[in-house]
Amino acid sequence: MKLLKILQYPNKNLRKNSKPVKEVNKYIQNIVDQMFYTMISENGIGLSGIQVNIPLQIITILDTKKFNKKITIINPKIIKKKKKILKIEGCLSFPNQQAIVPRYKYLEIEALNYFGKNIKIYAKSLLSICIQHEIDHLSGKLFIDHLSTLKKNIIKKKIEKINKKICKQKLINN
Template structure:
């Protein structure tokens, strides 16, 4: 399992809801946390590792030792638009200003399949929104002007080409 990098087409796939939370799903979640931490990330969606399921792993931004698993998330409420600089593990070393909501309420399932509600604010809210976008096949560059989007796309394609040349 490894993080897919843009321009991998799978990053645009729309993720399907998880039907049954079992050992297989737990194994995916555990691996996602391991990879996310190794890559110094705070959030990761399953599609970023090539699995089109509605699974998100997050390190709580206020308590970095607390792991949050979000399965089949639904946004209930969002308020107070803000602009935030964000990056993405699928776009190494790239940052952009993206509009998000400062406050977010979601309902979802946790690691054990229990119904949960999360009231998120600030960085946690932004992280959850970013990862939910991934589940919908949406990338943070989709919020940018064509010029900014093309600059990042060009950098990523160049890096992707270089990585592939180094493999051969």
């Protein structure tokens, strides 16, 4: 199985809008399989296509409440959302960064599954938050966009510091 490269902030491609999948076929299923492999290898519970530089409306989620059940969500549409909550979130595109983000506790979506069948998902708590986070990615929205300017700038500075450190290390090793 191929491990896909996860785009890291501030990569501009993370801000791209994802296109709907026209047909779920072997090619799309292969992308989904690679996304699950990558996400699990990186200890994530959610991943969107755009995070691996595939601008298609594809989301993979690991439902940790149901014994790591794999959930494939293609072309999602939010039908209902209710009861705002605040929870700590992280993101594979922002290594080692977390922040409290407002989300909805309950969510209902319609989408296609791994086999291209229409599905409805009724999610609550962590699953709801994860789905909302990944749906944001599909429209180029990042979790830091939900934060105050101050908190957003703190995370940006931490990322810049980490990136400078990585660049210095690469220069030393070469």
